[in-house]
Amino acid sequence: MVTNQIQTLKLNLWFGNNHVLHDVSMGVTEKKITAMIGPSGCGKSTLLRTFNRMNDLIDETRISGKVLLDGEDIYRSKADVTNLRTRVGMVFQKPNPFPKSIFNNVAFGMAVQGKFNRSQIEDRVEKSLRDAWLWDEVKDRLNESAMSLSGGQQQRLCIARALANNPEVLLLDEPTSALDPQSTSKIEELCLELKNMVTILIVTHNIAQAGRISDYIAFMYLGELVEFGETNKVFTVPQDKRTEAYLTGVFG
Amino acid sequence: MTYRRLKSHIGINLLRLCLAVTALFLIAFLFRIFSKGLSVISWQFLTTPPKNSMTAGGIYPALVGTFWLTVTSIGIAFPLGIMTAIWLNAYGKPAWLVRIIRISINTLAGVPSIIYGLFGMALFVNMLRFDVSIIAGALTLAVLALPMIINASEEALKSVPVDFRDASLALGATKRQTIMRVLIPTALPNILTGTIISIGRVAGETAPIMFTAATFYSRRLPNGIFDEVMALPYHIYALMTEGTKAESQVPIAYGTAVVLLMLVLSISATAIIIRYRIRKKRKW
Amino acid sequence: MLTEKVTELKKKILEMAALVEKMVAYSFEGIETGNNKYNEVMEYEQRVNRLEMEIEDDCIVLMARHHPEAKDLRIILMIYKINNDLERLGDQAVNIAESVNIVAGNPHNADIPELSSMMDVTLKMLHQSIAAYTNEDVENARLVCRQDEIVDSYNRRITNQLIVLIKENPLQIEYYLHLLRITKNLERIGDLSTNIGENTVYLVQGRVIKHQLENTDREN
Incomplete structure (x- = not known):
């Protein structure tokens, strides 16, 4: 049996009295793209944010069950959250580069870790920008503000910034919903390339996007993981009536 | 139509x-x-002390006094204000404590400046035995400037998009690193704006320093921060209310007013230039 | 993304077409030489059937996941149909090979001299239709469609000849019936090649030329 890189076991999550995730047990395969789909408020983004513990920032978050990364519970009492977040990178819905130079954006993660010298940082910045298909566009203006980039470039910069930490897993929270179609397809193609080096989890409202790029589909509804399976199967013959209804646009 | x-x-x-x-x-x-x-106004006016019971001479000691009072008070209030704002913005727990602090700050902001003077005299001059001195006056002015700086800084911090904080934390930065490397640099231009305004206020206030720092008449410069000092606004007040020779004192008062005005304007201008430079580098 | 997948699919269908063309050629070989390649045909049949299922699956998944449009849509739809035609062509070749087992090397083959001409024409049609599809060559695709008439007339003539022969030599009936079956299958090969030609025209130009639709269009 192939062990999953991420595995949730009977994961439940509450915001105050609001029970957001119900008994989610899901495995994520290494170096594949898993798309999480479902109607708004189904808990897919919340589930994504449990993988790098970003939900911790919200007051009164409670969790039961387990989230395993490489077999280790990331919610165990002595878990190092900052270390976890360097292993599990994240890109957000709206491109959010810091109001700093392009270089300093990408170097940020390494700078806060404080264990790299200048030349290591420079090398990694270049590699990350290349991996995010941005190097040729920015190599002559690394010291310019990241805010001078276009929306699509900013989002790729955010991907490069996450990659600079050498993560095992990359979480993408609706990464293209604020972008135009061209930038969107560029990022989709980039994802297909990146899955050679990282495991990708992507939350998307765009069913077609999930179809185009994912290897696995997790369909969430009302905080439950309704269906999980290979995209080829889920998109042609879904097992659950609710998945069928969502994919055919009956609700959502 | x-x-x-x-x-x-x-x-x-x-x-x-x-x-x-x-x-x-x-x-x-x-x-x-x-x-x-x-x-x-002449070079002499700016560089010589007053003479003949303030009916002649310059305003040099008052100029120096105001400069030191302003710099010292902002030097105290600025870090204190920013740190308070950061605590309120990023840590701020428990909620009841935050509310009490907020109410205190807002009340402080509404207190008439003469009350600050009395308070400063009671606390710094008498209780802490700083006597009438630069430090006592600067502390009093700092208390006056504090609510302005805190409020401006808090607004500035609040206006930093939460996306930046999330991005920083998601990259493995600690909360402290996020504050130091993302939150403060991003909010700095707006924090400076708030501080500029308070500098103007502080330099021009008379009432808070009347009992705490200012001396009516001095021909020499202060020896240190525990020495009393002349100050421009108080000097104008003194010229207009005390003394006997109005015809020679009133023009000096107007001249002093011009100097005070120019001083405040140039402080503001400097800060605006600094802010502009920073903003140019960090626009979002 | 889609382009790469479609290219992959095209490769598969061409691989399948090559197999089917070989199957048909093998099955024909036996009639003339008596050296039947039944086993080879059956082995190819297995591979063709596997490929058919694979291609069908790929088409469905591509449509479900990538929502192809315009040319991409026509390519995938036509691959889906040609896939079906090719699989049937394989079956025809198997049928012929089965009958050849019985008629191979029989001297009575000489009774039907037109049979080998018919085989030549159908094999050429099949080859042309696949070539036309591969090159998206509308001209040749239409040419294939027009040749169907020739095959049909061969079919009619040979059938009539066989009826006469059966009446004359009732003892050879089994043998003649197999020749009839071969003829029938050759005719089907012509039909399926025509289908491929028609589908090629639709693929390239988006025009339906089946059932003489195009002719009526012109007259109107």
Whole structure:
């Protein structure tokens, strides 16, 4: 049996009295793209944010069950959250580069870790920008503000910034919903390339996007993981009536 | 012309009138001060102490005094204010404590400045035995500037998009690193704006320093922060209320007013330039 | 993304077409030489069937996941149909090979001299239709469609000849029936090649030329 890189076991999550995730047990395969789909408020983004513990920032978050990364519970009492977040990178819905130079954006993660010298940082910045298909566009203006980039470039910069930490897993929270179609397809193609080096989890409202790029589909509804399976199967013959209804646009 | 267009026409002209009245006041005010005061100003006026019971001579000690009072008070209030704002913004727990602190700050902001003077005298001059001194006055002025700086800093911190904080934390930064490397640099231009305003206020206040720092008349410079000092606003006050020779004192008062005005304006201008430079590098 | 997947699919269908063309050629070989390649045909049949299922699956998944449009849509739809035609062509070849097992090397083959001409024409049609599809060559695709008439007339003539022969030599009936079956299958190969030609025209130009639709269009 192939062990999953991420595995949730009977994961439940509450915001105050609001029970957001119900008994989610899901495995994520290494170096594949898993798309999480479902109607708004189904808990897919919340589930994504449990993988790098970003939900911790919200007051009164409670969790039961387990989230395993490489077999280790990331919610165990002595878990190092900052270390976890360097292993599990994240890109957000709206491109959010810091109001700093392009270089300093990408170097940020390494700078806060404080264990790299200048030349290591420079090398990694270049590699990350290349991996995010941005190097040729920015190599002559690394010291310019990241805010001078276009929306699509900013989002790729955010991907490069996450990659600079050498993560095992990359979480993408609706990464293209604020972008135009061209930038969107560029990022989709980039994802297909990146899955050679990282495991990708992507939350998307765009069913077609999930179809185009994912290897696995997790369909969430009302905080439950309704269906999980290979995209080829889920998109042609879904097992659950609710998945069928969502994919055919009956609700959502 | 339709009724609606007429209405908007009247509205716009009313606004223009208001603007004109305001501008008129400002121009009249500046004109009066400058026309009466400018003739008094000379290099000598700026660099020599007063003579003959303030009926002649310059304002050098007052200029130096105001400079030190302002710098010291902002030097105290600025870090204190930013740190308070950061605590309120990023840590701020428990909620009841935050509320009490907020209420205190807002109340402080509404207190008349003469009360600060009395408070400063009671606490710094008498209780802490700083005597009438730069430090006592600067501390009093700092208390006055604090609510302004805190409020401005908090607003500035609040206006930093939460996306930046999330991005920083998601990259493995600690909360402290996020504050130091993302939150403060991003909010700094707006924090400086708030501070600029408070610098102007602090330099121009008379009441808080009356009992805490300012001396009526001194021919020498202060020996240190525990020495009393002359200050520009208080000097104007003294010139206009004390003494016997109005015809020679009033022009000096106007000259002092011009200097004070120029001082405040140039402090503001410097800060605006700094802020502009930072903003140019960090726009989002 | 889609382009790469479609290219992959095209490769598969061409691989399948090559197999089917070989199957048909093998099955024909036996009639003339008596050296039947039944086993080879059956082995190819297995591979063709596997490929058919694979291609069908790929088409469905591509449509479900990528929502192809315009040319991409026509390519995938036509691959889906040609896939079906090719699989049937394989079946025809198997049928022929089965009958050849019985008629191979029989001297009575000489009774039907037109049979080998018919085989030549159908094999050429099949080859041309696949070539036309591969090159998206509308001209040749239409040419294939027009040749169907020739095959049909061969079919009619040979059938009539066989009826006469059966009446004359009732003892050879089994043998003649197999020749009839071969003829029937050759005719089907012509039909399926025509289908491929028609589908090629639709693929390239988006025009339906089946059932003489195009002719009526012109007259109107």
